[in-house]
Amino acid sequence: MLERQNDLPRLELDYSKLFDSTGRGVIVAIAKDAQLGKELMVGYMDPQAFEYSLKTALAVFWSRSRKEYWLKGSGSGSWLDIKSWKKDCDGDVLLMEVSPNGPVCHEEGKYTCFD
């Protein structure tokens, strides 16, 4: 289900050091609207969620509370197409520029979780 082979953007990143410094194997992933520049939501990724995201160019998170992988939008249709991403200096935060396929927040169909 998580395979996607069509028209993937080339997600460039120096993957070395990502996860290295966290000590827990989970990083913070910020999704920001690539066009509007607004922050949309924050999730978490372990190496497997990162791998899924890399493979599909869709944001896949690790739910710390439910202990499961979570393809954002799999229920709502509001996928986050990842256009580009970069890590921070410590390699424990990923900043993604995304194109959302619908309202991102589960609350009342809000555009962003920061409202």
Next chain:
Amino acid sequence: MLERQNDLPRLELDYSKLFDSTGRGVIVAIAKDAQLGKELMVGYMDPQAFEYSLKTALAVFWSRSRKEYWLKGSGSGSWLDIKSWKKDCDGDVLLMEVSPNGPVCHEEGKYTCFD
């Protein structure tokens, strides 16, 4: 040292639910340049760090690795003046719009940790 009484911006926020949903008492705090709209860094706050930040309108983080409070800029002079902030729908992420008093990243005096 952390008191600051002069010309504080009024930091408005509905504090209820902040920290409630984390279960660990630590939230992610994103600092974003209020003028340029660029993400600068990500740190963590527990309720005490949040209280310090509220009191001083300067970003104070909780260092998870060093287990201590950390007034950003106390070494480098690159304070982060908090101009406004908002929380996300879950109350476990704080998005701060800040005015940095210098280069934010410890690496080679870089403007942002996302470079």
